[in-house]
Amino acid sequence: MLKGKKGLVIGIGNDQSIAWACARAMHEAGATIGGTWLNEKARPHVEPLLRALDAEIQRPLDVRDDAQLQALFDEVAQRWGRLDFLLHSIAFAPRDDLHGRVTDSSRDGFLLAMDISCHSFIRMARCAEPLMSAGGSLMTMSYLGGAEVIPNYGLMGPVKAALESAVRYLAAELGPRGIRVNAVSPGPIPTRAASGIAQFDTLVQDSIQRSPLGRALTIDDVAPLCVFLSGDGARAITGSTLYVDGGYHTLN
Template sequence: MTPALQGKKGLVIGIANDKSIAWGCARAFRAAGAELAVTWFNDKARPWVEPLADQVQAALRMPLDVEQPGQMEAVFEAIARQWGRLDFALHSIAFAPKSDLHGRVTDTSREGFARAMDISCHSFARMARLAEPLMPDGGALMTMSYVGAEEVVPNYGVMGPVKAALESSTRYLAAELGPRGIRVNAVSPGPLATRAASGIAGFDQLLQDAVARAPLRRLVDIDDVGALCTFLAGEGGRNITGSTLYVDAGYHVVG
């Protein structure tokens, strides 16, 4: 049987270490036959990411800090030179300043809210704009959300409204890019012990509560997310767009 993503070219944004959701996805994409481009955040992150890039035989590796002018454009220019096209791209980055993340939404600073929105949400729209010319025959764009986008999760703070905006952006991007055959979806995993999640106060308790609340009585892992994203990037997901898909052992269906 031909691997599901054989011959496809994909970009993975957001690998920080071997616990990252983006790493679980990259590993699954590669196992399904895709050729990958991967990015690291900065020089401090590079030593953690490059060995992982080696494991998936990434054909293109570059820095990407979405707050730095020109860096995202440089990544897509390199993809255009090397491949001339792109079949799928994964956006798995999020950030909010600690002072705003740990406080009330009511007290969020203008600067902190804007920065969280820019990095976690608007960067996905920018990615879509740059990917569009490289997907003349269609493609798939994916981003990472969380159930805090639709319900109040203790200590999730400003990221709740930001993820809600990300999910809404996903729907609008899907509507706008659909006529070109480009599918856009958000994936909403259950709580995962990633570096980003470690910044949420009381996260260990959140994990325990998730097991008790989820109908399947278990947590998911980065490989579960990778399996779903591989499906969305391939032929099986050809008619799925504008959706938020949950991979959370049913966590989202129980209030």
């Protein structure tokens, strides 16, 4: 499905992360992959995974560092000369702000969460645009908490709402160039990132009990959709938030 395509996967944290399942599935579908790790602490958990995919681009990326972001896309331009798809799967909020009320969130915490979780996707879209002269696919990860109030999701709710809105605006602006922009919204899946959400196990159990499919979700449930969105079969799909939650969102 993705034979001959070249893409970046941003946000692999370890072998339990959604981004890893997507990168692996994209590679199995024939794509050439590039990936990043956050810092030297994360590198030992990510670099072996990228090696297993024969990833042609492997480098650190802290999205707060404009130089690192530019260096990544410079390497894409030099090594590949183009970019067919990009998956943005990163989010962060300071612990105190995440666990507290949105009403009480700090200015610095809100701005940091918005910068890393939302605006970084916009910056990546800007960098990717000239490399997608023949069209392409930009994807990001959201959650139902961006569309409605989810207990304990807190500050990330408004941030994901902003991210989904950004998806729609980017889709409108980049559509004339053949660049599609979509958000994927998985249900609660136990990952390292999700472990920061208070009482996350309760969200998982509620999803199992109330969703039409009635089962736990895994990272491998998300990967096939991202493979599809990366390929030509999704050529007319843009500006959407697509749920991978066993139908849970239909009941709220």
